Amino acid sequence: MGFLSRKKPKPAPVELQEDHPIVDELQQMEEAVPIRDETAGAAGPVSDSALPPTGGSPPSSPPTADTSESEPAEEVVEEPALNAQEPDEEEGDARMKAVDLIAPTRLDFLAEKEADEEEPVKTAEVIAFANQKGGVAKTTTTLNLAVAFAESGYRVLCIDLDPQGNLTMSQGIDPDKVEKSLYDVLVNDIPISEIIVKREIDVAVASIDLAGAEIAMSTKIGRERSLEKALKEVAGDYDFVCIDTPPSLGLLTINALTAANKVIVPVQCEYLSMRGLVQLQNTLRMIQENLNPDVRIEGILPTMLDSRTIHAKEAVEILEENFGDLVFQSRIKKAIKFAEAPVKGASVLKYDSDSSAANYYRELAKEVLSHGSA
Ligand SMILES: Nc1ncnc2c1ncn2[C@@H]1O[C@H](COP(=O)(O)OP(=O)(O)OP(=O)(O)O)[C@@H](O)[C@H]1O
Numbered sequence: 210m211g212f213l214s215r216k217k218p219k220p221a222p223v224e225l226q227e228d229h230p231i232v233d234e235l236q237q238m239e240e241a242v243p244i245r246d247e248t249a250g251a252a253g254p255v256s257d258s259a260l261p262p263t264g265g266s267p268p269s270s271p272p273t274a275d276t277s278e279s280e281p282a283e284e285v286v287e288e289p290a291l292n293a294q295e296p297d298e299e300e301g302d303a304r305m306k307a308v309d310l311i312a313p314t315r316l317d318f319l320a321e322k323e324a325d326e327e328e329p330v331k332t333a334e335v336i337a338f339a340n341q342k343g344g345v346a347k348t349t350t351t352l353n354l355a356v357a358f359a360e361s362g363y364r365v366l367c368i369d370l371d372p373q374g375n376l377t378m379s380q381g382i383d384p385d386k387v388e389k390s391l392y393d394v395l396v397n398d399i400p401i402s403e404i405i406v407k408r409e410i411d412v413a414v415a416s417i418d419l420a421g422a423e424i425a426m427s428t429k430i431g432r433e434r435s436l437e438k439a440l441k442e443v444a445g446d447y448d449f450v451c452i453d454t455p456p457s458l459g460l461l462t463i464n465a466l467t468a469a470n471k472v473i474v475p476v477q478c479e480y481l482s483m484r485g486l487v488q489l490q491n492t493l494r495m496i497q498e499n500l501n502p503d504v505r506i507e508g509i510l511p512t513m514l515d516s517r518t519i520h521a522k523e524a525v526e527i528l529e530e531n532f533g534d535l536v537f538q539s540r541i542k543k544a545i546k547f548a549e550a551p552v553k554g555a556s557v558l559k560y561d562s563d564s565s566a567a568n569y570y571r572e573l574a575k576e577v578l579s580h581g582s583a
């Protein structure tokens with residue numbers, strides 16, 4: 210019966226249609242598993258309707274008339290697995306290939322990233338001013354050196370990473386009145402550009418709540434890199450970024466050292482002030498090993514030098530014996546102007562531009578620039 214129907218495409222077996230039970234059975238099977246094969250469809254009752262949208266014939270689909278029965282049966286069994294790929298090749302790139310779904314090879318985001326990385330031709334030199342000892346002129350040096358750079362035509366951003374907000378105050382900004390500060394940048398990830406205030410130089414301001422930043426950041430993933438990340442937004446806008454740090458080696462200072470290319474270490478010329486340098490060096494080594502391999506000490510700066518005292522001279526000698534070339538040639542001598550200027554909300558270079566106090570920092574700027582910065 211089936212054999213005859215294949216040989217002759219239109220046998221019209223009328224006498225079986227009405228009452229033979231196999232006809233009903235066949236129809237039920239075909240409705241349950243619709244047949245897609247169009248060549249075979251000419252002979253079947255559901256050939257013109259209800260074609261499934263996706264490819265793949267049911268394994269039991271009938272073979273074509275001229276071929277032997279065994280060959281097509283094998284093809285039909287194997288093809289469904291390959292069929293998922295073949296139509297994609299014909300359709301071009303419009304559809305993802307099965308291979309891509311299993312192991313995605315979309316690398317456009319990498320290409321974008323590479324383009325981003327190539328673009329900023331010149332980024333700021335980031336200098337952290339650090340010493341865990343208090344009152345050694347970190348803030349004074351950060352601000353006045355920054356202003357000296359600006360006098361020489363460089364674009365400078367100062368970052369006040371100290372909850373005391375002394376640098377912010379030294380530019381005439383009240384840290385108690387700022388709405389957003391570095392706290393929001395480090396903890397809430399707001400753009401750093403939102404907290405930059407323009408004064409003699411641009412200042413990313415501190416507020417008292419920065420004191421809580423270390424605890425608030427402590428559970429954050431990548432907490433040591435928060436400042437580094439934030440600085441990327443503005444790195445192309447400045448030649449120098451000068452970071453004032455608090456008198457500790459906590460998370461705020463670690464953020465500064467991680468973001469920095471260079472560290473300047475102000476040291477008061479007293480024996481006790483120099484003892485902490487070893488601890489600072491150890492911290493820096495840890496940062497180099499784990500977070501920022503490129504950071505290095507740009508120089509150790511003797512500050513508040515009272516050249517009249519033998520003790521101060523001896524202290525500088527000890528510094529040079531122990532740290533050699535790392536000690537700057539420049540010396541920042543004691544001068545009352547340094548205490549007076551912040552009261553006026555100005556750097557010493559603005560407060561008394563012709564003073565020798567102002568010139569100490571101009572000399573230091575020359576020395577840093579001669580080291581190859583910017
Ligand atoms: N060369 C100097 N001669 C005299 N006074 C100075 C000199 N440099 C800084 N000072 C004064 O010493 C005090 C401490 O300086 P500064 O605030 O810069 O130190 P600091 O290291 O930032 O302190 P802290 O660790 O508290 O942040 C300030 O009152 C400042 O005006």
Ligand SMILES: [Mg+2]
Pocket residue numbers: 347348349371375453454455
């Ligand atoms: Mg300070």
